[in-house]
Amino acid sequence: MNAQSADNDALAVPSGARALLTVEHLTMRFGGLLAVDDISFAAGDAEITAIIGPNGAGKTTVFNCLTGFYKPSEGRLSLRHDSESGQQPLFYLERMDDYRIADAARVARTFQNIRLFPTMSVLENLMVAQHHALLRASGFTLLGLFGSRRYRRAEKDAIERARYWLDRVQLTEQANISAGSLPYGAQRRLEIARAMCTEPVLLCLDEPAAGLNPRESAELNQLLLRIKEEQEIGILLIEHDMSVVMEISDHIAVLDYGRKISDGTAEFVRNDPAVIRAYLGEEDEEQEEKGEQGREQERPEQEQSESNRP
Ligand SMILES: Nc1ncnc2c1ncn2[C@@H]1O[C@H](COP(=O)(O)OP(=O)(O)OP(=O)(O)O)[C@@H](O)[C@H]1O
Ligand SMILES: [Mg+2]
8 A cells, every 4th residue: 555544654655765854743823824734744755745735725835834934833844864874864944944944954945936036147046046055165254255276166066057957957048148038937947947056855846837838847747857866856846737746746745724635646646535525626526537638827826727636
């Protein structure tokens, strides 16, 4: 049995993979609103874990807790790095500020509403993303910035990394144009490249396929699968586009009204009555094989439609 219902064995990864991220009893309150209500799940190392659910289910709030934008009201968020030395350092993200989560725990994210520096060039956006690493190489001194061999080497590495990821997301030719003038799909790819330039062990993507056409969505699938396989990192994916989620996810957790209602493989979740109810309501029964066919363009703010049901 490689899938679990919401209430049992919440912390196992369905494939049996090592848990990279373990979320235990995560709760986030905004005044009287329980945006995230006692959620637990584990995300496997070198796996794609999708977090899906209707609008307002709490998905982005989970990301905001993981990346230090919000301090969770309750819960534990543990990230365990794999390491050849067998040390496997452990980070409790709920205790760390956003800077250390990015820099030490190495969690990177993209945003539901794209957040690039629109007037900077594509290449500059990738260089700015690496400024922490460069500052560290400078020893945080002015002399270090200008004089040290270590800094020059770090700067060269940063440029190499930027070049590499520009190539991977097919933006090399656009390196010198302003990020804001790129088409929407290219801006989404640039956000992923920017996150990858920080060399994360966990990449959190908030609706990367929103606004993409079907061809761009298919290309995104390939990019994410290659990142997973080649970089051997974990990917957490919030996505409404089921042609992306069902095709590339190793594991899916489903949220509704702040609670986890299902957790398992794509096959398990797709057929889970609790998920069907959450997306369609009690009465509507003739859904089953939607996602594969005719997906219209979606925007983040768009309500649930045929194409974004599991
Ligand atoms: N900073 C905040 N203050 C108050 N309420 C918030 C805040 N952030 C989120 N919420 C509320 O928490 C709930 C969950 O929001 P969240 O953005 O996490 O949903 P989501 O699953 O990402 O939805 P969508 O698919 O529409 O992006 C919503 O009711 C939202 O209005
Ligand atoms: Mg959201």
